[in-house]
Amino acid sequence: MSIPLAESEPTNSNIPRAFRGSADNSETTPLLPEYTGDTTNSLSKRCRGARYYFSVFIRRYLPLLGVAILALVVLVQTASVNWGQEFFNGTIVNIDNVGFEQFTENGVSLRVRGNIHINYTLIDHASYRSWALRLGAYPLHSLTVGRSESVLELKNYNNKATDKDDRQDYSHAVTAHLPQFDVNIRHNETTHFDLVTNLTDFGNPSLLATIVKRILAQKEIEFKYKTQLRLSKMGIPFGSWPFTVQAVVNPENLGFSDSKLLRLEQLQLEKVSGGLGVSAAVSTFYNLSVSADIPQIMWDMYLAGCGDDEFIYVARVENSPIQLQPYKSNEIQVYSYVQQLDPAFSQHCTGENANHTALDQLVQKYFSGDVINVQVRGSDVQKPGAVPDWMAQVLPLLHVDIPFRFDRGPDGDDQKLVREVELSNFRLIIPPRNKNPFGGGPGQQPIPKLNAHIRATLQPPGELNLTKDLDLTIDYARGLADLYYRTTSTICRKFAVVDIRDWLPCTTDTAKDPETGNLRYIVEFDLVNVPMNVTDESTFSEVARQIFLKGSAPILLQAQIDADVATPLGSFVFSDIHIEGETLIKT
Numbered sequence: 001m002s003i004p005l006a007e008s009e010p011t012n013s014n015i016p017r018a019f020r021g022s023a024d025n026s027e028t029t030p031l032l033p034e035y036t037g038d039t040t041n042s043l044s045k046r047c048r049g050a051r052y053y054f055s056v057f058i059r060r061y062l063p064l065l066g067v068a069i070l071a072l073v074v075l076v077q078t079a080s081v082n083w084g085q086e087f088f089n090g091t092i093v094n095i096d097n098v099g100f101e102q103f104t105e106n107g108v109s110l111r112v113r114g115n116i117h118i119n120y121t122l123i124d125h126a127s128y129r130s131w132a133l134r135l136g137a138y139p140l141h142s143l144t145v146g147r148s149e150s151v152l153e154l155k156n157y158n159n160k161a162t163d164k165d166d167r168q169d170y171s172h173a174v175t176a177h178l179p180q181f182d183v184n185i186r187h188n189e190t191t192h193f194d195l196v197t198n199l200t201d202f203g204n205p206s207l208l209a210t211i212v213k214r215i216l217a218q219k220e221i222e223f224k225y226k227t228q229l230r231l232s233k234m235g236i237p238f239g240s241w242p243f244t245v246q247a248v249v250n251p252e253n254l255g256f257s258d259s260k261l262l263r264l265e266q267l268q269l270e271k272v273s274g275g276l277g278v279s280a281a282v283s284t285f286y287n288l289s290v291s292a293d294i295p296q297i298m299w300d301m302y303l304a305g306c307g308d309d310e311f312i313y314v315a316r317v318e319n320s321p322i323q324l325q326p327y328k329s330n331e332i333q334v335y336s337y338v339q340q341l342d343p344a345f346s347q348h349c350t351g352e353n354a355n356h357t358a359l360d361q362l363v364q365k366y367f368s369g370d371v372i373n374v375q376v377r378g379s380d381v382q383k384p385g386a387v388p389d390w391m392a393q394v395l396p397l398l399h400v401d402i403p404f405r406f407d408r409g410p411d412g413d414d415q416k417l418v419r420e421v422e423l424s425n426f427r428l429i430i431p432p433r434n435k436n437p438f439g440g441g442p443g444q445q446p447i448p449k450l451n452a453h454i455r456a457t458l459q460p461p462g463e464l465n466l467t468k469d470l471d472l473t474i475d476y477a478r479g480l481a482d483l484y485y486r487t488t489s490t491i492c493r494k495f496a497v498v499d500i501r502d503w504l505p506c507t508t509d510t511a512k513d514p515e516t517g518n519l520r521y522i523v524e525f526d527l528v529n530v531p532m533n534v535t536d537e538s539t540f541s542e543v544a545r546q547i548f549l550k551g552s553a554p555i556l557l558q559a560q561i562d563a564d565v566a567t568p569l570g571s572f573v574f575s576d577i578h579i580e581g582e583t584l585i586k587t
Contacts, residue, residue: 088229090122093245097326100292105388107174107200116183117190137185143231143238145183150176150227152199154207157214170224173208175201178227202390209378209397222248262374262404265331268465271568275339276470278315282404283331286324294322296386297395298379301336304372305358306349311375312342312358341569360575367417367578372404419520420457421557421581426547427451429529450498450532456579458521459513466519472567473508474523479561479579485539486554486582495539498532503564543585552584 093116101109120134153170177198184191202208214221225245231238262284270277298318302311320333345359353361365372378395387395431446460466478500484492506525513520534540546553559579565572 088241088243090119091243092117092119092122093247095247097291100294101196102293103295103388103391104198105390107198107202107390109196109198111194111196113192113194115190115192117188118185120187134187137187140233141186142182142184142191143233145178145181146230146232147180148178148227148229150178150225152176153224153226154211155222157210171204171207173202173204173211173223174199176225176227202394205390205394206397208394212394212398213400220248222246262402264404264463266463266465269467269470271470272337275337276568278317278336278338280334281331282334283329285329286326291326292322292324294319294324296321296383298382298386300377300379302375302377303358303362304374305344306353306361308373311373312344314338314341316379316381317376338569341572346572356575357573359572363574364576364578369405374402374404376400376402417458417460417577418456418579418581419459420455421579421583422455422586423452423555423557423583424455424586425451425453426585426587428532428544448532448534449529450527451529452527452585453524454527455522455524456581458523460519460521462516462518468510468519470568472521472565474506474521474563475508475566475571476503476564477506477523477525477561478503479559481557481559481579484556484558485543486556492556493536493539495536495543496532496534498527498530500527500530547585547587552586555583555585557581557583 093114095112095114097111097113099111099113101111103109118137120131120137123133151172152174154173156169156171177200179195179197181193181195182191211221223246225247227243228240229243230240262282264280265283266281268279270279296318298316301314301317303314304310305312315336315338317334317336320335322330322332324330341359346357348354348357349361356364362372364370377400378398380396382392382395427450429449429451431449466472480500481498482494483496483498484494486492504525504527506523509522509524511520511522512518543553543555557580560576561579562573562575563577565574
């Protein structure tokens with residue numbers, strides 16, 4: 001009889017590896033992944049990985065898709081139309097600012113700022129072509145415009161040809177060299193550019209002079225920009241295409257208006273050996289988008305003569321370096337040395353101004369606040385190395401007319417030339433009435449004779465900065481004066497006219513204004529037996545009675561005076577200088 005053996009426990013060594021449990025004999029699910037407690041994060045990592053590979057695919061291959069679409073458009077359209085020209089028909093370029101970077105030996109470096117965008121609705125022909133280009137432009141996003149050499153043509157403003165066949169609307173002005181840049185080609189998406197371009201090969205110096213002249217005069221400048229643009233993307237060439245831009249700088253053609261006149265801010269006169277040194281500060285509001293750094297340049301300055309179109313040479317002037325800022329008030333420092341004035345300034349004009357000289361008219365315009373026409377011309381003599389050779393050739397062709405205004409007038413506050421007038425030692429000699437040689441009535445009323453001492457205090461404008469060293473003196477004076485009796489603060493009655501026909505010697509002294517410190521000139525002269533024509537006997541009698549009873553009478557004096565003035569440049573006669581002042585007639 002046999003006894004069965006007890007069953008032995010199976011060991012791990014007898015169990016296939018895939019079905020073995022853990023060391024602690026716990027149950028397992030061998031065909032499922034082991035749980036780690038981070039199932040959600042694992043799924044997120046897998047999703048992020050998918051998105052990463054998708055974005056890499058988009059970045060790498062979607063632009064190639066755009067290239068392929070545009071290339072397909074090129075292949076389809078090359079045989080029938082110039083698709084590149086259509087592409088550029090939708091290109092809109094706006095120039096916001098043009099600035100001078102520097103002057104070089106070969107030309108000028110300009111900084112051009114603006115923006116460019118493409119409007120595919122402007123493309124001609126079938127609409128499908130516009131959509132095809134737009135479809136390729138979106139994934140492509142931008143194209144690279146290679147370096148280019150371009151032609152800048154200026155409108156012929158001085159073209160006077162009558163034959164239409166001989167008339168050229170534009171002429172080659174300069175060659176422009178543009179750097180490489182990228183352009184966004186998606187529909188109506190703007191690319192802002194800030195490029196430095198070099199201008200060389202000036203076709204005609206007179207054309208460049210015209211450009212500068214119109215810039216300074218703030219007039220419109222119309223030009224064409226022609227070039228061949230080489231387009232590419234990621235090294236894949238898209239060919240070379242003709243491109244033309246027609247633009248206008250200062251399209252409003254404002255020119256000089258009242259707010260843009262040159263104004264004298266300060267003037268310093270200095271007596272130097274053999275002449276007069278002049279330094280001045282002038283300002284102007286510059287209403288153009290063109291900025292520039294202008295070097296020291298020599299100019300020839302001319303002032304208006306008897307006629308508006310006649311100019312007389314004054315002196316050679318030099319400007320300090322100028323940083324011309326657009327849409328701002330700019331101050332310009334100029335210096336000059338004047339040896340003598342052209343004799344033409346002292347010659348009498350013709351016509352209605354026959355009694356005046358060109359110098360008279362300038363002085364009258366100065367004190368009345370009228371516009372004075374100044375013309376500056378580029379000098380044919382420049383300091384060595386101050387400007388490039390090409391610029392020295394252009395400057396003599398540059399003639400710029402500049403309206404100039406001094407903000408003053410006879411009635412302005414602190415703008416009156418005559419601050420005080422005193423009439424003292426007043427004596428009136430009335431000859432006896434002449435008998436009528438024919439009898440029967442009184443004879444002719446005699447003309448009274450006036451004896452008096454006149455003391456006038458002149459206050460030159462503060463911006464002139466006159467000094468005692470200049471030796472300015474008024475040596476002689478004559479004129480015609482109207483006398484008014486001041487009855488009230490608002491009412492004056494004219495009672496006499498004093499006619500000083502002969503030149504009277506004057507003395508000139510100087511003093512400082514106690515408030516401003518500016519120089520004053522005190523001019524004195526005597527009236528001896530000067531005819532006085534009484535125009536209102538009743539008022540004159542009232543004045544005479546007040547003088548007799550009170551010793552003085554208030555009057556208003558208005559006069560037009562001729563003065564012989566001695567200056568470091570010689571003696572000059574100034575005619576019809578307006579003088580007005582309140583004073584007392586004293587015995």
